[in-house]
Amino acid sequence: MLKGKKILLGVCGSIAAYKSALLIRLLVKAGCEVRVIMTSSAKTFITPLTLSTLSKNPVVSSFEKNDQGQWENHVEMGLWADMFLIAPASANTIAKMAHGLCDNLLLATYLSAKCPVMIAPAMDLDMYKHPATLQNLKTLQSFGHQVLDAEHGELASGLVGEGRMAEPEEIVAQVESHFSKKKRFEGKQVLITAGPTYEKIDPVRFIGNHSSGKMGLALAHTMASEGADVELIAGPGNYSIDSDSITLIRVSSADEMLHAVEERYSKTDIAIFAAAVADYRPVSPAEEKIKKAGESMTIELVKNKDIAAEMGKRKSKNQINVGFALETEKEEQHAQEKLAKKNFDLIVLNSLNDNGAGFSVDTNKITIFSVDQKPKHFELKSKQKVAEDIVDCIHEKITA
Template sequence: MEGKKILVGVCGSIAAYKSALLVRLLVKAGAEVRVIMTQSAQSFITPLTLSTLSKHPVATEFVKNAAGEWENHVELGLWADLILVAPASAHTLSKFAYGLCDNLLTATYLSAKCPVAVAPAMDLDMYQHPTTQENMTKLQRMGISIIEAEHGELASGLVGTGRMAEPEHIFDFVESHFSTEKRFEGKRVLITAGPTYEKIDPVRFIGNHSSGKMGLALAHQLAGEGAQVDLVAGPGKYSILSDRIAMTAVQTADEMYEAVAERYAECDVAIFAAAVADYKPATVADQKIKKSGETMMIELVKNRDIAAEMGLQKQVNQLNVGFALETENESTHAQQKLSKKNFDMIVLNSLNDKGAGFSHDTNKITIFKPSGDSLKFEVKSKTEVAKDIVNAIYELG
């Protein structure tokens, strides 16, 4: 990070106090840091604090001083190698998304030619609001990196996702951004994600609550590290933000099996994150089954175990990673799957852990290896969990 020019934007949020540590970490790593503060940010932390830590005057207004000297937002935007807004308020995210320009930070953002990253910070309900989520999705499509908010206690007293990522985690993001190392460059990774829907008739199906978020987070993390990713995904909403990810949409376990089998021999790493239905109806009705009687019997037959069958085909140069979602005897069941399916490691989720399991933006995992070693992690955003899993995969290689 030595010599890199980083422009830190600070918005009005209680998390603004963390920007002091962030600036200190960046300067200590050798970066040249300058700071822009919005007017509301100054209610939470003083410009003097950030000026002292960054070793440069803090920019707050278009006019620098009483003499009328201009704060050149165009120059600031062209100067930076990275614009990093931390904390980024819901208000500023919406301005960025729609090109509104009413302060020095938004004007500089519109003048920037460099990459931009934002670390949102707001209360739980604000972060989850569809408008905020839509704004962040739009920003991602425009190429802006979102350093996802983390799970924990919020200023309101609520507990949930909305805390600005810790300064150390943001620092890791910046370090990774400037790193030329692509640990999975030249590697091909196959990932399954989401649920499968097994048809009963043209209207009804057997399925589960998997959202595919964990598999998608893994796909983006690995693509960011240089891998070419084949994502085989069951029903769900998937926003693909990298041209290194090729997604194949499937519905049933049989369709997922065929797509995986077709691609497996070419992959270096296979990650089986999908929640595949274990059983399917023995027959599928051509027409909607009409209600008749107080009960209805559906005969089920077992689906092929995709991960186990690929485990039988696994070559010495391939790594297979499994997932286990359990509700009881979690560690025992996960380690049994590790051996039975010829996995090189398995990621355990427990539905008994708060913040883990289906549809959450967070997860809590334990990683088991054939050696018996295990790595246990606290609740994190699925983006951060993906980083932990990818680090563990890299160490296996």
């Protein structure tokens, strides 16, 4: 299953670095080609000579390849790999990955990598359970990375608890599972809308909302990991794309989003309308900044076209449309009404009354309604895990 796979192994400064020797040996035995990047602190725990001997490739740890100052091409390494496996991953490196810091070769390669990323944390139990570390791990999961659970056991500090790096045999099993997983949406064209829209009042001001686009981005990465070609039509926001299978189309207003969707919808197999599109826009946006005058101001608004409803009218029997409903009252009633009105196959309900759900947070709590199935209720999860639940329900709908 792993024969011919190219594994780039990142080794960080941790007592668990000694396990990387056996990990390399097992990967090579399974038929992988392994290359190793070490942080400078990792070399205090295990020597590059050991890892280069086992991997049968030179180990790199700095930007300079030799005494002549030849440059180590981190971009080339990131493109070479079928998977970037970071084991052990220290709390320090995890934090830097989560926040885009880049002060060594391993991190520069990580930021350049286009392949799947798997992370095996290793640290003391208090560090592993610290809110900052937990948040950083959630952030990495939201990027679409696979984070392996640390194991329970005796730690280098003498304490006993969670924080041990997963054993090499378990890590290799997870790598095998990743590559053996059938891509359920291979060949499917998926369109996803995400984020807010900004409706211009004047050159400075706009009507908008608090949507961050995190849910749509998580869906895009999940669909891409399942083999789909994804077009992500996104309103204003920060979108870190970690897959060559995702094309990002940036828009600002509801009208721009509508036109972008219209251009692509006929070729789409699955459309997921996760954007928080403004219902109204100013009739006549001012060409110059509106100056403050008087105690009140009236802005005349006109209704935007409902993008999901418009595509619902055009939907063929071979297309799947998925909608979202963010509600504050009569949640289930309103969601079911939208399911029928907009010709959705599925609708995802989340309520602002649930703690941890809604805009600009990394978690969500959802209920999924279908035309011909009972509602499915889910617990509060990271948006990446929520995306996986939604994609599972879409697959169930297609294969039913």
